[in-house]
Amino acid sequence: MPARKRRLSISRLGIYLLLLLAAFNFTHILKYLYPMPYSEPVIKYSSRAGIDPFLLVAIMKVESNFDPDAVSPKGARGLMQIMPETGQWIAGQINLQPYHSDLLFDPETNICLGAWYIANLENEFKENRIIILAAYNGGRGNVRRWLNEGVITWEVKDIDSIPFPETKNFIRKVLWNYKVYKWLYSDIINNNNKSNPARATSKSNLTKA
Numbered sequence: 386m387p388a389r390k391r392r393l394s395i396s397r398l399g400i401y402l403l404l405l406l407a408a409f410n411f412t413h414i415l416k417y418l419y420p421m422p423y424s425e426p427v428i429k430y431s432s433r434a435g436i437d438p439f440l441l442v443a444i445m446k447v448e449s450n451f452d453p454d455a456v457s458p459k460g461a462r463g464l465m466q467i468m469p470e471t472g473q474w475i476a477g478q479i480n481l482q483p484y485h486s487d488l489l490f491d492p493e494t495n496i497c498l499g500a501w502y503i504a505n506l507e508n509e510f511k512e513n514r515i516i517i518l519a520a521y522n523g524g525r526g527n528v529r530r531w532l533n534e535g536v537i538t539w540e541v542k543d544i545d546s547i548p549f550p551e552t553k554n555f556i557r558k559v560l561w562n563y564k565v566y567k568w569l570y571s572d573i574i575n576n577n578n579k580s581n582p583a584r585a586t587s588k589s590n591l592t593k594a
Contacts (some may be wrong), residue, residue, distance in 0.1 A: 412569065419565050421573070422451050423464070426493045428577050430500035436507065438574055440514070441500055443562035444521065447555060453492045462489035465499030472498055478505075515541050518559055523552035 421427075421442060431438035448466035449455035461468050467475075469486040475498045476484035488494045503517070506525065510516045516537070520528040527549075531537045537546050547553050 415565070416569055419446070419562070419569060420451065421566065421570050423492055423496060424570075424573060426496045428574065430497045434500040434504040436500060436503050437563075439563050439567045439570070440559075441496070441503060442566050442570075443559045444499070444503070444518075445496075446562045446566070447558045453495065454490055462486070463495035464492055465495050465502075467495060467498055467502070471502070475501055475505075511539065513539060513541070514560075515544060515547075515556060518556045519547050519552050522555040523547070523549045 423445075427438050427441055427445075431441045445451060445464050448461075449464050451464065453464050455464070455466065456462055457466055459468070462472070467489050469489065472486060472489050473484065476482070479497075479501055481494075481497075489498070503521065506517045506520050509525065510520060510528070516528060516532075516539070519531075519537075528537075531548065532539070536548060541547075544553050544556050547556070
């Protein structure tokens with residue numbers, strides 16, 4: 386076999402081996418791109434709040450990419466990008482004392498508050514995921530106004546009907562990440578549920594204990 390053909394054959398074989406290796410390690414590669422840090426507090430507080438843990442993780446991924454020290458241009462802090470005034474209000478609702486805004490940089494506290502807030506939005510907005518995400522990012526006051534003015538409806542399926550471009554982009558990203566995380570990490574949640582079958586507490590009665 387001529388040297389040139391031999392080199393081409395070796396090159397093709399190398400490509401085939403790489404493709405085969407990639408196929409076998411596809412899940413590992415995806416988990417590298419979509420990690421799930423803070424899984425213990427995520428499971429703990431999503432269970433207590435009665436919310437989907439994958440929704441919590443997807444929001445966290447989009448909001449901060451799991452950076453506990455993240456600060457937005459508007460001042461939102463931590464993993465779930467909670468505004469200081471919102472954090473203060475939630476802390477009062479769940480009787481978290483003592484509380485100060487720097488606690489939003491503490492991962493467990495931030496996840497605790499974020500889980501409660503998602504549950505609170507679910508209670509108000511009838512567990513309509515698109516509307517809940519619109520309220521989380523665009524503000525519940527704005528969402529109430531859009532609903533009252535008919536800008537969006539309870540049957541909203543078209544994300545493009547939401548006025549804020551940033552919020553539309555946020556919702557699309559969260560929904561995509563939700564699907565990915567649910568596919569990748571269902572085994573972790575299922576195994577935890579089997580070993581800890583205790584029921585979630587009321588969505589209005591979450592405490593950081």
